[in-house]
Amino acid sequence: MTRSSFPQPDPKLDLVLERVVPVPRERVWTAWTTPEHVKQWFTPAPWSTVDCEIDLRPGGIFRTVMRSPEGQEFPNLGCYLEVIPNEKLVWTSALAPGFRPVTRSAPAGDCSDLLFTAVITLEPHENGTKYTALVLHKDEADRKKHDEMGFQAGWGKALDQLVALVKRS
Amino acid sequence: MTRSSFPQPDPKLDLVLERVVPVPRERVWTAWTTPEHVKQWFTPAPWSTVDCEIDLRPGGIFRTVMRSPEGQEFPNLGCYLEVIPNEKLVWTSALAPGFRPVTRSAPAGDCSDLLFTAVITLEPHENGTKYTALVLHKDEADRKKHDEMGFQAGWGKALDQLVALVKRS
Numbered sequence: 001m002t003r004s005s006f007p008q009p010d011p012k013l014d015l016v017l018e019r020v021v022p023v024p025r026e027r028v029w030t031a032w033t034t035p036e037h038v039k040q041w042f043t044p045a046p047w048s049t050v051d052c053e054i055d056l057r058p059g060g061i062f063r064t065v066m067r068s069p070e071g072q073e074f075p076n077l078g079c080y081l082e083v084i085p086n087e088k089l090v091w092t093s094a095l096a097p098g099f100r101p102v103t104r105s106a107p108a109g110d111c112s113d114l115l116f117t118a119v120i121t122l123e124p125h126e127n128g129t130k131y132t133a134l135v136l137h138k139d140e141a142d143r144k145k146h147d148e149m150g151f152q153a154g155w156g157k158a159l160d161q162l163v164a165l166v167k168r169s
Numbered sequence: 170m171t172r173s174s175f176p177q178p179d180p181k182l183d184l185v186l187e188r189v190v191p192v193p194r195e196r197v198w199t200a201w202t203t204p205e206h207v208k209q210w211f212t213p214a215p216w217s218t219v220d221c222e223i224d225l226r227p228g229g230i231f232r233t234v235m236r237s238p239e240g241q242e243f244p245n246l247g248c249y250l251e252v253i254p255n256e257k258l259v260w261t262s263a264l265a266p267g268f269r270p271v272t273r274s275a276p277a278g279d280c281s282d283l284l285f286t287a288v289i290t291l292e293p294h295e296n297g298t299k300y301t302a303l304v305l306h307k308d309e310a311d312r313k314k315h316d317e318m319g320f321q322a323g324w325g326k327a328l329d330q331l332v333a334l335v336k337r338s
Contacts, residue, residue, distance in 0.1 A: 035178040058227070059259075060249055074187055076334040081250065081268055082227055090228075094263055094270040100182070101284040115270040124188070138270040 011141050015147060017133040017155045025122035025129040027166040029086045032120060038064065041161035044154050056083055061097040077102075081117070092117040114142055114149075131159065179288060181309050186302040186324045192335040194291040198255045201289060202332045207233065208320040210330035213323050225252055230266040246271075250286070261286040283311055283318075300328065 008101040009016050021028065031037045035052040042049040050073065053156050059079055066074045079097045082090040094115040096102050102115070116135050123130040133155055137143040178185050190197065200206045210325040212220040212235050219242065220234035228248055236242045248266045252258040263284040265271050271284070285304050292299040302324055306312040 050229065090268060092264065092268060092270065095261065095286070096307075097260060098305065099261060099286045099288075100305045101261065101286060101311075103307045116265070117268045117270060119268075136269045138265075138272045142270075 009134055013014050013137050013143050013152045015129075015135045015137075015143060017152060017159070019131050019156070019159065020127050020129065021131050021159065021163050022128040023163055023166040025124060026086050028122055028129055028131060028162065029089075030161045031166055032089055035164065042066075042158055042167045044157040044161070055079065055097070058082060059097065059099045062091045089120040090117065092105055114146055116142070116146065133159075172202050178303055181314050182306050183319045184304045184312060186300075186321060186328070188300050188325075188328065189294050189296050189298065190300050190328065190332050191297040192332055194293060196335040197291055197298055197331065198258075200335055201258055206334065210334045211235075211327055213326040213330070214323075225249065227251060228266065228268045231260045251306070256291055257288040259286065278337060283315055284309070285315065302328075 031041060033054060033056050035054050037077060038052040038054070039049045042052070046069040048067050049064050050067045051063070053061055053063040055061045058081055060083075062078045062080055064076045066076065068074070076093065077096060078091050078093040079095050079099060080089070080091045081095075082088060092115075094102060094117065114137075116137050119132075119134040119136070121130075121132040121134070123132075135146065135151070137146060188313050199285040200210060202223060204223050207221040207223070208218045211221070211233060217236050218233050219236045220232070222230055222232040224230045227250060229252075231247045231249055235245065235246045237243070245262065247260050247262040248264050248268060249258070249260045250255060250264075261284075263271060263286065283306075286308050288293060288301075288303040288305070290299075290301040290303070292301075304315065304320070306315060
């Protein structure tokens with residue numbers, strides 16, 4: 001199958017976290033694609049990921065349940081769009097498993113109402129792996145909302161947790 | 170890349186057109202994936218398809234412009250999700266090219282507000298090709314709206330036009 005291509009990120013619509021991490025990309029891939037690993041790093045502490053379901057193919061489920069420090073649970077459901085082992089992982093919250101369009105049932109302003117597509121790219125680097133998380137939104141308002149929810153700090157801390165997990169396992 | 174899988178159609182949410190057509194599946198594939206062909210069959214007459222743009226890979230654009238008998242134009246923008254030559258073509262109107270979630274800017278009730286994912290499957294058959302168009306909606310209301318817009322008659326007549334095009338070319 002022909003690979004997808006992506007245009008340059010649009011600074012008005014997209015958020016990007018780019019960093020070199022000191023672990024091999026095969027280990028980063030495993031951390032992203034194995035439920036027992038995802039549960040250990042995906043959510044910045046003191047939040048936690050208490051459940052994760054993965055069917056690693058286009059249209060397959062990517063489901064997580066996050067728990068707040070107060071014990072409230074937040075389910076997230078999406079599906080994979082592109083799966084190139086050790087190189088690129090793309091999923092979206094705008095489609096349910098099997099590529100079905102989603103119902104936006106959340107009240108306006110609820111964070112779970114935020115639809116986005118995430119493109120995780122892993123490239124070899126002399127110091128480990130060049131890690132890029134590109135997150136696409138439908139409009140400037142959604143980008144701003146995601147930014148103000150703490151995208152950079154949150155995704156950055158989660159990546160720190162991923163690296164720590166890889167190093168100790 | 171691992172292929173996607175789809176659950177059985179859900180009669181409450183999905184619409185299905187299934188038919189055996191007397192032409193080889195390679196010709197059906199070409200008719201679906203070549204802009205000059207799409208423009209000749211895609212829209213039931215007296216409507217017409219006056220423009221078509223195709224980038225045949227996951228995330229690639231699938232754009233058409235339909236024209237009513239009165240001359241009003243209706244653009245449709247979507248992106249491909251899965252491309253398996255001569256076998257399966259999946260695209261959605263819920264994502265723009267590059268997998269970006271779409272803005273639903275159409276007024277409520279406008280047909281262009283309808284989000285769906287289409288799965289076209291072609292299988293060899295002793296009389297030509299078993300053709301299945303499975304269309305996934307987010308909820309029963311969208312399925313009903315699409316059904317009442319004339320899904321069976323419209324997609325069926327377009328398929329007749331496709332077969333006629335293949336036979337004469």
